[in-house]
Amino acid sequence: MSALVIRDLHKRFGSVGVLKGINLDIDDGDFTVLVGPSGCGKSTLLNIIAGLETASSGEIVIDGKVVNTIAPKDRDIAMVFQTYALYPSMTVRQNITFGMECRNVPKPQREEAVARVARLLQIEPLLGRKPAQLSGGQRQRVAMGRALVRDPKLFLFDEPLSNLDAKLRVEMRMEIKQLHARIGATIVYVTHDQIEAMTMATRIAVMHQGEVQQFADPETIYNRPANVFVARFMGAPPMNTVPARIASGQVVVGDVRLPAPPAAAGWEGREVILGIRPECIAEPTRQFGEAGTPGIRIMAPVELTEPTGAETIVVLRMGGEKVLGRVAPDIRLTVGATAAFAIDARKICLFDPQTERLIA
Numbered sequence: 001m002s003a004l005v006i007r008d009l010h011k012r013f014g015s016v017g018v019l020k021g022i023n024l025d026i027d028d029g030d031f032t033v034l035v036g037p038s039g040c041g042k043s044t045l046l047n048i049i050a051g052l053e054t055a056s057s058g059e060i061v062i063d064g065k066v067v068n069t070i071a072p073k074d075r076d077i078a079m080v081f082q083t084y085a086l087y088p089s090m091t092v093r094q095n096i097t098f099g100m101e102c103r104n105v106p107k108p109q110r111e112e113a114v115a116r117v118a119r120l121l122q123i124e125p126l127l128g129r130k131p132a133q134l135s136g137g138q139r140q141r142v143a144m145g146r147a148l149v150r151d152p153k154l155f156l157f158d159e160p161l162s163n164l165d166a167k168l169r170v171e172m173r174m175e176i177k178q179l180h181a182r183i184g185a186t187i188v189y190v191t192h193d194q195i196e197a198m199t200m201a202t203r204i205a206v207m208h209q210g211e212v213q214q215f216a217d218p219e220t221i222y223n224r225p226a227n228v229f230v231a232r233f234m235g236a237p238p239m240n241t242v243p244a245r246i247a248s249g250q251v252v253v254g255d256v257r258l259p260a261p262p263a264a265a266g267w268e269g270r271e272v273i274l275g276i277r278p279e280c281i282a283e284p285t286r287q288f289g290e291a292g293t294p295g296i297r298i299m300a301p302v303e304l305t306e307p308t309g310a311e312t313i314v315v316l317r318m319g320g321e322k323v324l325g326r327v328a329p330d331i332r333l334t335v336g337a338t339a340a341f342a343i344d345a346r347k348i349c350l351f352d353p354q355t356e357r358l359i360a
Contacts (some may be wrong), residue, residue, distance in 0.1 A: 001210050002025050002026060002027055002064075003027065003028040003030070003063060003153060003186040004024070004025075004026040004060075004061070004062055004154060004186065004188065005024070005025050005026070005027075005059075005060075005061040006022050006023060006024040006025075006045075006049070006058070006059070006060060006061075007023060007058055007059040007061065008021055008022075008023060008057070008059070008099070008142060009021070009022040009023075009045070009048065009053055009055050009058030009060070010022075010055065010056045010057045010058055010059045011041070011044055011045075011048060011053065011056050011060070011114055011210075012056045017210055018041050018210050019041045019044060019045060019055075019210045020043050020057070020209075020210040021211065021288065022041075022045060022210075022211070022212055023060075023212070024212065025214060026186065026188065026203075026207060027186075028186055029184045029186055029196070030186055030187070030202050030203055031177075031186070031189065031200060031201050031203075031207070032187065032188050032189070032196075032202070032204070032205060033044060033185045033188075033189045033190075033191060033196065033197040033201035033203045033204050034046065034188065034189070034191075034192075034205050034207060034208060034214075035190075035194055035196075035204055035206055035234075036136045036192065036193065036208055036233070037192060037207070037208065037233070038192060038206035039208075040170075040207040040208050040209060040210065040279075041207055041210040041289070042190045042192075042207050043158060043159075043190055043338055045190075045207075045211075046156055046158055046188065046190045048060065049062075049077070049154075049322050050076055050077060050079050050139075050156055051067070051070065051077075051079050052074035053160055054068075055068060055070070057140045058301050061294045062076070062077070062153060062154060063153050063154075064074070064111060065264060068350065073231040074294060075154075076152050076153045077152050077153065077154045077155070078146075078148070078150045078152040078154075078155050078169060078353075079147065079154055079155075079156040079157075079158065079319055080140075080144055080147050080155070080156070080157045080158070080159070080160045081143065082158055082160060082162055082163060083157050083160045083163070083217060084140060084142070084143045084163075084165075085143065086129070086142060086143065087131075087137060087144075088130065088131050088132060089130070089270065090130065090131075090144075091127065091129060091301050092123065092126045092127045092128070092129055092130075092134070092142050093114055093127040093128065093129075095131070095142055095146055096113075096114050096118075096142065096145045096151070097110045097113075097114055097148050097257055098115065098146075099146065099149075100113065100149065100150075101271060105285075108135070114127070114149065116131060116146040116147050116149075117148045119331070120145075120147065120148065120183075120230065121141045121144060121148070121175075122141075122184070123134075123138065123142060123145060126138055126142070127148075127297055127325040133154075136162075136163060136164050136165075136168060137164060137168045137171065137172055140160055140161070140164065140172060143160070143177070144160075149185070149231060150341065153186065153248050153359075154187075155184050155185050155186065155187045155189075155350060156189075157187060157188070157189040157190065157191075158190050159190055159191055159192070160172075160176075160189075161191075161193075161196065162193075163171065163190075164307060167194075168242075171198055171338050172316060173196060173200060174200050176189075176200065177199070177200050177252050178312075180200075181260070186286070189284065194233065194234050194235070194236065196211065197218070197220075197234075198200045198218050198222065198224070198234070198318070201217075201218055201279045202217065202276075203215065203216060203217055203218075204216065204217070204218055204221050204234075205232070206221065206229075206230050206233065206234065206241050208229050208233070213226060213227060213229055213230050214226035214227070214230050221234055222234055222277075223347060223357060224349065224358065225239065225275070225349065226240055226350065226358055227355075227358060228275070228351050228356040229354045229356070230237075231349065231351070234279060235278075237278050237313060237324045238278070238294045239275045239276065239277050239278075239324040239349070240272050240274075240275065240276050240278065240281075240318075241274070241275050241323055241351070242273070242274050242276075242318070242321040242323060243271065243272075243321070243353070244269055244271070244272050244273065244274040244275060244350075245266050245269070245270065245271050245275075246260055246267045246269065246350075247268070247269065248268075248271060249265075249268070249276055249348065251264075251272070251348065252273060252319075253318060253319035253320075253321055254318070254319020254320040254321065255299050255301065255319055256318055256319040256343075258296060258343065258345040258348060259345055260360070261348070261350065261360040262360075263350075263359065263360035264359065264360040267350070267360075271353050272350045272351065272352070272353060272359070273350065273351040273352075273353050273356070274349075274350060275349035275350070275351060276323070276343070276347070276348050276349070276350065277347060278313065278323075278324040278325055278326045279326045279344075280295075280343060280344035280345075280347050280348070281314075281316070281318070281324070281325030281326070281341055281342075281343055281344075282295065282325060282327055282328075282341065282344075283297035283327045283328055283331045283341065283342065284297055284324060284340040284341060284342045284344055285342070286328075286344075287341075288344040288346065289344075293344075293346070294342065295341075295342025295343050295344050295345070296342065296345050297340060297341070297342055297343075298318065298340070298341050298342075299338050299339070299340055299341075299344060300316040300317055300318055300338065300339065300341055301316060301317045301336070301337070301338050302314060302315070302316050302333045302334065302335055302336065302337055302338070302339050303315040303317065303322065303335065303336075304335060305333050307329065308329075310329060311326050311327065311328065311329055311331065312326070312327050312328070312331060312333070313326060313328055314326070314327055314333060315353060316339075316341065325341060327341075
């Protein structure tokens with residue numbers, strides 16, 4: 001059953017179209033992430049789902065009911081904001097129970113609910129403290145506790161980790177993912193961080209200029225991006241995209257020739273855009289896939305190396321085009337010299353240079 005359905009949603013501010021025909025069908029229990037660059041419309045979409053903004057046209061359906069004209073408080077949703085939005089004069093316990101008090105929930109039920117979420121989020125020792133006495137991560141747990149205590153049909157997260165430092169973001173990512181696994185709630189989560197999207201989501205909606213570019217599971221988004229924008233946006237580093245052509249059943253980039261996918265048969269003699277992930281360009285001894293398949297060997301000049309500890313990012317020239325590769329950290333490459341690399345041709349993507357849509 002679909003917990004949330006968005007049908008042909010448009011939003012305009014004056015003459016400016018911010019959302020342009022959004023269609024999403026989010027299943028019960030899904031963890032859906034809306035990801036995209038700043039200004040793509042993802043937060044506006046979340047606010048319309050919450051009822052904080054009104055749609056210019058289209059429908060929002062929650063649990064089978066159209067909610068466009070229903071007030072936010074009556075939509076049975078809970079929202080976790082970027083800024084935590086905790087009351088500074090109240091204790092953690094009071095922050096969590098305030099909404100229930102406003103709805104006249106009996107005290108025994110309030111106490112039971114607080115005990116449940118405090119145990120779930122491991123904030124039991126913090127219940128008597130005020131927000132000023134908490135760290136950023138603790139405040140975010142309290143904000144989540146205030147949402148969880150309601151047991152709503154839908155949880156909405158608006159970039160909840162963007163104010164945290166890098167280490168704490170990683171920890172909170174894992175906590176939110178584990179929380180979703182435990183409670184099985186339906187979550188719509190907004191972020192501009194594609195690592196958050198890839199690691200947390202069951203499905204990802206990649207947005208750009210007010211439109212959904214692709215809506216799929218993380219593996220499909222990463223390995224079979226629907227267009228060049230998705231290919232370049234998702235991944236760190238992003239997918240390499242270089243001009244190429246199809247000749248004699250091969251993808252030709254300068255002097256480099258790779259076997260063309262069967263779906264490219266109709267593109268013989270035509271120009272394409274080759275997409276290849278950096279991890280598919282590695283040291284010549286690398287074996288790819290479970291079967292340990294050797295890659296296609298090329299020689300390429302090295303322009304730059306960036307050691308990261310776990311691996312080394314390499315900027316090289318493949319057929320005259322600048323691309324990024326990933327090699328093992330113990331591989332020593334000399335900038336300015338030509339070195340051997342292996343290419344995993346099984347995972348290449350080809351795009352139409354006119355429409356920038358995936359063709360193979």
